[in-house]
Amino acid sequence: MKRELRLTADGSPTLYVPELDETYHSMHGSVQEARHVFIENGLRFVATESKQVNILEVGFGTGLNALLTAQYAKENAIRVNYVGLEAYPVEEAIWKEINYHTDTEARTLHTKIMAHPFGETNSINLNFSLFKEAKLIQDWVADETFDLIYYDAFGPRAQAEMWELPIFEKLYSLLNVGGVLVTYCAQGQFKRHLKSLGMRVDSLPGPPGKREMTRGIKI
Numbered sequence: 001m002k003r004e005l006r007l008t009a010d011g012s013p014t015l016y017v018p019e020l021d022e023t024y025h026s027m028h029g030s031v032q033e034a035r036h037v038f039i040e041n042g043l044r045f046v047a048t049e050s051k052q053v054n055i056l057e058v059g060f061g062t063g064l065n066a067l068l069t070a071q072y073a074k075e076n077a078i079r080v081n082y083v084g085l086e087a088y089p090v091e092e093a094i095w096k097e098i099n100y101h102t103d104t105e106a107r108t109l110h111t112k113i114m115a116h117p118f119g120e121t122n123s124i125n126l127n128f129s130l131f132k133e134a135k136l137i138q139d140w141v142a143d144e145t146f147d148l149i150y151y152d153a154f155g156p157r158a159q160a161e162m163w164e165l166p167i168f169e170k171l172y173s174l175l176n177v178g179g180v181l182v183t184y185c186a187q188g189q190f191k192r193h194l195k196s197l198g199m200r201v202d203s204l205p206g207p208p209g210k211r212e213m214t215r216g217i218k219i
């Protein structure tokens with residue numbers, strides 16, 4: 001898959017996929033969007049209940065959500081076990097060009113996360129352990145369950161098959177009771193899929209430039 005580096009409106013980078021005419025993040029601001037959707041409305045929400053959080057990310061990509069999660073875990077003294085699923089890993093030559101960092105500590109952390117080999121579990125630091133799997137979500141067989149799922153697939157226009165019911169049936173079965181799925185997407189059909197599984201669905205204000213986002217809870 002061909003990918004090109006782009007800058008988003010808050011000055012942070014993202015990748016553009018010409019084949020899909022789709023970017024990895026909102027062009028209004030990649031870091032701003034990831035913080036709002038996954039950290040503030042996902043991790044912070046779940047971490048009020050628990051000091052240990054098992055997270056699955058679908059669409060690991062450039063590791064931005066993993067980086068922000070590892071930073072949050074350290075700042076808030078929680079422990080995160082993070083599984084990142086990625087069908088088409090970003091090549092080293094490309095992720096090395098991506099600069100999400102304001103300081104050298106963040107750069108070192110991002111490099112550790114991206115250089116971490118697929119298929120191996122390892123502690124990146126005391127607060128964050130990582131397992132990356134290079135598989136399609138459709139083919140992946142999990143051997144654990146999760147408190148929080150970051151659903152960061154390309155949007156329904158670019159990749160409709162990622163927003164069909166069988167994927168959410170699978171993810172529902174991987175969530176613990178009380179577990180949460182967050183995504184930037186607010187499509188009506190997607191929300192109806194979550195509701196059809198018996199999930200509580202919260203439509204929350206989106207990050208700057210997007211009206212809404214979605215949080216589903218397994219009740």
Ligand SMILES: C[S@@+](CC[C@H](N)C(=O)[O-])C[C@H]1O[C@@H](n2cnc3c(N)ncnc32)[C@H](O)[C@@H]1O
Binds near residue numbers: 024025060062065
């Ligand atoms: C919106 S981007 C994710 C952005 C990423 N979270 C980041 O911070 O860079 C969507 C990602 O999903 C991956 N993907 C596409 N189809 C997939 C599938 N069937 N299973 C798992 N990942 C998939 C893409 O390769 C891409 O990296």
